Amino acid sequence: MNETPVNAPRPLVSCTIDGQEVRVPEGSTILDACTKEGIDTPTLCWAANLTPVNVCRVCVVEVEGSRILVPSCSRPVEENMVVATDSERVRTSRRMVYELLASSVEMDRSEPEVLAWMEHYGADPDRMGPVGERATVAQPVKVEDDLYVRDYERCILCYKCVEACGDDAQQTFAIATAGRGFDAHISTEFDKTLPDSACVYCGNCIGVCPTGALVFKTEHDMRQEGTWDQASQEVTTTVCSFCGVGCNLELHVQDDRIVKVTSPADHSVTSGHLCIKGRFGWQHAQP
Numbered sequence: 118m119n120e121t122p123v124n125a126p127r128p129l130v131s132c133t134i135d136g137q138e139v140r141v142p143e144g145s146t147i148l149d150a151c152t153k154e155g156i157d158t159p160t161l162c163w164a165a166n167l168t169p170v171n172v173c174r175v176c177v178v179e180v181e182g183s184r185i186l187v188p189s190c191s192r193p194v195e196e197n198m199v200v201a202t203d204s205e206r207v208r209t210s211r212r213m214v215y216e217l218l219a220s221s222v223e224m225d226r227s228e229p230e231v232l233a234w235m236e237h238y239g240a241d242p243d244r245m246g247p248v249g250e251r252a253t254v255a256q257p258v259k260v261e262d263d264l265y266v267r268d269y270e271r272c273i274l275c276y277k278c279v280e281a282c283g284d285d286a287q288q289t290f291a292i293a294t295a296g297r298g299f300d301a302h303i304s305t306e307f308d309k310t311l312p313d314s315a316c317v318y319c320g321n322c323i324g325v326c327p328t329g330a331l332v333f334k335t336e337h338d339m340r341q342e343g344t345w346d347q348a349s350q351e352v353t354t355t356v357c358s359f360c361g362v363g364c365n366l367e368l369h370v371q372d373d374r375i376v377k378v379t380s381p382a383d384h385s386v387t388s389g390h391l392c393i394k395g396r397f398g399w400q401h402a403q404p
Contacts, residue, residue: 132198139194147178147189147200156202159211159234161218162275163190164325166388167285170276175214175234178202186210212238220245223271226329226340258337261311264318264397266337272303272330278322279303286390291315292322320396324379324389333377346371354381359394362386366395375399 127142134150141150146169151158161173169191177186181199186207189200201207215235218224219242224231259267276294283290291314295304305314323331339345350371357364364387367379378396382389 130194130196132194132196132200134200135202141194145194147180147187147192147194147198148176150194150200151178151189151202158189158202159230160190161231161273161327162277164277164382164389166382166390167277167280167325170280173214173218173273173275175211177207177210179204179207208238212240215240216242216245218242218273222273222328224273224328226271226332228327231327259311260334260337262318263334264393265320265323265331265333267303267311268330268332268337269302270330271328273328274301274303275327277325277327278331281321281325281390286321286388287317287319289315289317289319291317318393318397319391320393321390323396324391335376339376345376350376357391357395359398364391364395366391368399374403 127144129140130143130145131138131140132147132150133139134147134154134156137154139150139154141153145153148158148160148163158178159175161175162170163173163176169188171188171191174186174188176189178189179201180187180192181201189202211234215238219235219240224235224242256268256270259269274294279293281287282292292303292305294301295308296302305311305316311318320333323333326332336345350369353368353370355366355368357366365380365384367381368375369377369379378391378399380387380389380391380395387395
């Protein structure tokens with residue numbers, strides 16, 4: 118009889134978050150504890166299916182005894198830790214991060230929750246300088262195939278696409294960070310075009326991008342035409358029929374046509390990641 122291995126239960130750790138005592142398994146992050154308590158915390162570079170890289174700094178919280186604010190997405194909870202997630206210091210820091218990001222890149226196509234957090238904290242990017250002087254504005258959109266496009270004037274260097282292309286999902290390592298300082302940017306090896314790079318067109322980078330720097334070609338074209346209407350789109354969950362793995366697909370449908378495909382991050386098979394067939398192989402389903 119085959120035995121199913123079961124991990125040993127982890128001891129619980131007690132901490133205080135916003136005045137409330139919380140008990141979470143040892144090794145849990147502050148963000149895990151906040152999620153358990155229903156405390157909303159903004160994130161940009163964090164995703165449930167990726168390794169935290171601690172670069173965006175919008176999830177910072179105040180820990181009693183700590184000289185600096187700490188990233189909640191990667192800081193483990195410690196016994197008797199006292200955390201404040203909505204202090205004036207935290208709010209000021211989060212607002213500043215959003216303002217700095219939005220003053221240098223276009224954030225207009227970011228995920229709705231990103232824009233909602235910017236409004237929540239009263240972020241005013243214009244106070245950092247005129248919009249026309251944004252460092253990344255006016256980059257030409259990279260359209261090299263019919264599957265997806267790269268619009269790097271919206272890239273905030275969150276590294277989520279790099280993680281999804283590398284160790285955390287695809288293991289292709291087709292993209293990475295090139296350059297240093299203000300010249301840092303996401304690039305293929307030797308800045309090759311996508312068709313000439315190691316890219317296998319799984320589209321997992323699109324699935325994790327929070328700002329619209331990486332989008333389906335269908336979405337890009339519809340936005341250019343002014344026909345993209347996310348509010349009217351219906352999302353239907355189904356199972357990919359290309360093989361027997363059992364990946365779940367979320368079909369985004371507008372005007373009775375599939376416009377893009379995603380996968381739920383909490384699905385036990387995909388963890389939000391797909392292959393080229395599941396992500397882009399839906400054209401045969403419609404005229």
